[in-house]
Amino acid sequence: MDDPPTSAIGRRLALMPPPALAGIVRYFHVEWDSAGPAIVPASPYPMATFFAAGGSLVPSTGGRLALFREPMLCGPVTAAMPVLWQQNTSFISALIEPASFATLFGMSPGALRDTPVALADAEPCVPARALAEAVAGTRDIARWVGALQSWLLQVLARRGGRAAPFVLPAALLDLPAPEIARRYGIGERQLERRFQASYGQSMRAMRQMLRYTRALGMLMHLPPRPGLLTRVAMDAGYHDQAHMIRDFTAYTGRPPGAWYADGDDRLHRMYRYDTPHRAIVTRA
Known part of the structure; x- marks a missing residue:
């Protein structure tokens, strides 16, 4: 495709990886022509990001703000993270299954927890210039996905001798x-x-984060109705609704009820996907 559908302009897409990357990549996130401040919600999935245009100002090492235009890596995000996108920022990210991060990049995802860094600094032995140029050289999203998939398979092949990670079903x-x-x-x-x-985090922290992602997935799919938040809290494994509100405020920057209160909130737009992309993000 040369351009995304009109509904995707200024929004985001979620795309499934090929079977060869199953268990390695959770999904591909595409951000298209976005700008201004945004909140990146907490996620257990590390990310490898390649920019086609613009750039992102994010908290990085030592708490300093850094402007990224080149490929970057980030470990799990454990709290709502503010970012500032330049005009027309477009990029593709691979959200990586946590236990596969070390297989690809030779380090625990905990080394980059809440810390975006330049890919060239984090893993200089993984060449990515050709991929970065391919993404920046076209507005064809299909080519972005194809190039990123090929690169990840090459990286995986280079790391083939690495010991298998500890994976807990x-x-x-x-x-x-x-x-x-x-x-x-x-x-x-x-x-x-x-x-x-x-x-990249303790079992207790992962359990807490997965409980929140289950609740978020329910909110992304269910229409509002009386008593819904209480039902979601119970089904997701929370003690009560207040417990869920505390987690959502920490992980997304706002309480869960705000999901329905303001559908046009651009600051918290990062987890608003159109159908069928929403189903890819929230699948079990």
């Missing part, structure tokens, strides 16, 4: 830590160390 994450450790035949401390190295 989502169905087990809700079990008590002693039970998980017993099933893996290791101690609780070793379990926590392995999990932290693979996922």
